[in-house]
Amino acid sequence: MGRNIRKRRTPLATKVLAGAAALALGGGGLVWANFYASAHESNNQSWGGNQTKAATAQVATISCPDVGQRLTNVPWRARQGVATELANLDKQITEAYNRLASTRQAQTNDPSFVQNAIVGPLKDKRTATIDRIRIDIQRVGGAFNNALSQLSACTTQSANQTNAGGQNNGQTGGQQNNGGQQQGGQQQGGQQQGGQQQGNNGGQGGDGPAAADFVDITKVAPNVQGRPAQLQNASTGTFTTRCGVNANQNHNSDNVIVAPGVTNGAHHVHDYVGNQKVNAFSSNQTFLQGGTSCQNRNDLSAYYWPVIREQDGTQEQDANADGGGKDLNVGKILVAQQAQIKYVGSPASKVVAMPQFLRIITGDAKAFVNGPANANAHWSCTGFENKVQLTDKYPICPQGSQVVRSFAFQSCWDGQNIDSANHRTHVAFADPASGVCPNGFKAIPQLTMRLVYNVPQPVVQADGTVKNAYAVDGFPEELHKPITDHDDFISVTTGGLANRIANCVNSGRNCA
Known part of the structure; x- marks a missing residue:
């Protein structure tokens, strides 16, 4: 298989400002504005069931x-x-x-x-x-x-250090935490026992999240910019597929894209909607036989993302399993209240249909230690999505507002490969200012996802503890940082669905 080695890297501040576009609820449905670019922290902790505490850290x-x-x-x-x-x-x-x-x-x-x-x-x-x-x-x-x-x-x-180039000053592309010094992360230690943590450590099994990983969204300056102006040949339609929220708890800690044939290759647990036979040993042939949770039976695509867990001291059923407690992912798994999956067009051109079995990963599960070059996390709250999108903070939402995770996948394809050696270079983001794909790439329908959760409101208390903390599953060494949020997709369709999606988007219709 040929490989395209082009890679688009955008500075963190640029990605945050350009990558988050307006999202709004209205008219009984979700009105999407595209994301065209990727957007983008040991302290001693005290475990008290649903509390986590940040202090001074050394090696995290x-x-x-x-x-x-x-x-x-x-x-x-x-x-x-x-x-x-x-x-x-x-x-x-x-x-x-x-x-x-x-x-x-x-x-x-x-x-x-x-x-x-x-x-x-x-x-x-x-x-x-x-x-x-x-x-x-x-x-x-x-x-x-x-x-x-x-x-x-x-x-x-250390906890306030990333490979992005030194310390985080508490600001990321318009995201501000009082301009203060970032103290994220925490010192790990002790062994988890019976849902509690021995030693002066806390968070998920002793490795996060920390108080500095949370921010009151009402105190964050607006950082969302509008999307590019539509050109004459823009593709303005949308195609929505309804695939449920994984209420049947289809979970595993494999990742067939990155680690085929390897059990627990992700070291964290995924929610799966769409294709129901996705694990480390799945193949293109088994995808076609996997069945689907989608209402459109021709949509056999695999949509999967890391679960988030509530830090309430509850032992989940995977407390002693790979991907769960063995990989320091502990707490009660929260199922999304809504999982909205929509394909949208390009402001600059018509789109071509996605090829069968195309694989796309958006975001970086290792962004805390890798740095933010491939990060694409978007955290917000209902009522704030068209104002604030966070990349390296978990939002504390006001009463009556829910936590939202949004994903906007790469919308440009090299026209040849359904995957690449590093699972990135066969696809690319469009230019954030114009929406135009890089030379040699074709616009495809852009997959966007919006996950809404009922999360008890975290409270950062005077003593530095966080009551009702929550966090995304991840590799243990990533300390459950919000910047590591990511999403995975394998396009599998039958009955000409891929062409129908492209035609709907190109014709300016809103289809489902």
Whole structure:
């Protein structure tokens, strides 16, 4: 399979301002304005069931270069082997992070403990794994970029530090937290037992969220800008597909796009709507046989996203399972009250139909340690969506308002590939100012999603605790930061549905 290595990177502030477009409720339905660009933090905690506390932090987590993001040319015959080794890298980081979290006393007694007992051995394991990736690629005649061999070393990271380039000053593209110093994250330690946390640590199993991860949305300056002006050839229609909210609790912690054939490849739990047979071992053929939760039986597409959990001390049924408690994702899973899935057009051109089995990932599950280049999180509250979109904060909504997660997928396709080695370079975002796709890319119907949740209102108390905290599932080392929110999609249609969606969007109609 050919690979397109073009990658669009936009500074964080630009993405936040350009990536969030007006969303409004009216006339009994949802009126969408497109997102055209991607948008975009250890402290000691005290676990008290539904409270989490932030204090001063030192080493909060482990930061490792993301090898998968750098792979832009993997021969198809090497794909499975490389995916397995990339999953091994994730597993190694999780194991090292858990060791970091459970050895705080040893770290206090020996300043060299982290380097000698955790980071050093992790580098050795990663070196061997990256070399196996090299062998897998070269065995089938592919070219291996030897610079990837330099990505084995990891570092430790404090809670107010990201790979985006230093400390976060509490502002992100118009998002402001009183202009103060970001203190997000938390120090991990102790072992979770019976839904409680031993030791002076808290959040999800001791690794987040923290008080500084929340913001009162009523105190955030408006940061949403309008969408690009429509050109003469714009495609102005919409196509809505109704697929439910995963009320039947179809969950697993696999990710067939990134880690095919690997159980628990995501290290966090997903909600699934649409296709009902999506797991690590699914194939294009099984997708066609998977059935669907969508009202339109021709829509067999897989729509899936990480669950969010309420921090109320409740042990979920996966408290002792992979993706759940074993990966430090704890608390009660919240099911969305609404899951609105809509395809929209381009302000600059007509669209072409999505190819069968196209895979798209929007956002970055590792954005806290990777930095915000691929982040695309949008958090808001009902009544505020056309004013404020947050990327690195969870909103505290006023009474009567609900938490909203919005996603706007890449809307430009390279015209050839249904996937790419790093699962990104075959698709791209349109220019945020004009809506025009990059050279060599074609506009496709843009998938947009809006998830609405009833979440008890978090309260940041005077002593630094957060009552009624909630957080998105994620890799343990990402500390459950809101910037790591992401969404996954595999296009699977029958009966000419892909063409009907494109035709509806191109003709300016609103279809369902």
